[in-house]
Amino acid sequence: MDRRQQKTRSAIFSAFIDLLSKKSYSKITVQEIIDTANVGRTTFYAHFETKDDLLKEVCTSLFDHVFSDVPQIESTHDFSAARNKTDAIITHILYHLRDNHRNILDILTCDSGDLFLKFFKHYLNDLVSQHMVLKIPLEIPKELLINHISGSFVNLVQWWIEGGLKQSPEQITVYFKTVIMPIFD
Amino acid sequence: MDRRQQKTRSAIFSAFIDLLSKKSYSKITVQEIIDTANVGRTTFYAHFETKDDLLKEVCTSLFDHVFSDVPQIESTHDFSAARNKTDAIITHILYHLRDNHRNILDILTCDSGDLFLKFFKHYLNDLVSQHMVLKIPLEIPKELLINHISGSFVNLVQWWIEGGLKQSPEQITVYFKTVIMPIFD
DNA sequence: CAGATACAGAACAAAATGTTTTGTACAGAA
């Protein structure tokens, strides 16, 4: 990919996220984005079809990054502090959200956070069905159970963020297990 | 309230909901709304400040109606089929969503359904904290527990709707209790 | 009936959208 394309794409992403922390998605105009990113109008439309398209690309980019190293946790993660694989994955994601990507929290905390939480849940649905061991069969559809688990996690993260990240990732993991694990007993 | 105001307000509401079933909220313009409702531009802005304001009013109107008779359930509902008060309330809301208000399902099923699920959750948070008996204290904050319960319910309803309402309200109530009740044991 | 008000219709300025054209600067390859 051309370095010029990378630069403008990155500039537009930054400008967009920057604006999202100040006002809601629906109020942001393409004009503001290109002014903030300091690129021409033509350039924006060369990269993205619409504002919605930009949003989608930003979400994909950010969450791809958060979830990218999850598969590697099995081999590289230090399991001394986490009881099992599920704990390790959950805690890892929470740390990633809190520390590595201020961007993501800016987005999840903004007025239009719901848009991103929807994406977050989609990624989690894949994660849960692929990497979590759902040991005990219940009298409910598996699909519903997966949906409930990832939905509860999104819900919890939202609560965590809105409360100002007062708890540690480990504490949040405990909370999550407290509301989820009893289902399997 | 003036009959003329009622008529226009109702016409705008209907037009808005009608449009929502055809395209996403962000794509709907005030122009389309007033054309569909067959009212003047001036009239629209006399009733609502912005499109967002209209959305908010519609949500309030619809959910107020769904939740309005919940307090009366304790005295009037037939408890023969439902085990307890919580069951009765849950089942009642599900029936209300499914049968009494095609509008609400149109809205929750549309592209912008997330907008309304957010409102739905706010109403549920109030309901849970006011009408549900959270018997057993847990090692998690009460506020978080309430959030988890209403969040899980919204999640379940969303799954129910997206699946085409294949299950009965009673069955959904069982599912809900299956994922929620074990927390208290 | 009489005054108040909700409305339609039209006109308006301002802003935003998405496209087109022309010229410039920079990338990667020979």
Place this chain on the structure above:
DNA sequence: TTCTGTACAAAACATTTTGTTCTGTATCTG
């Protein structure tokens, strides 16, 4: 380094949307 393609800026443009302001008409309320 030189060449060629392409990403870009700038400007102009038609179109759409927004929100306001005016005037006259219809309708409610008392």
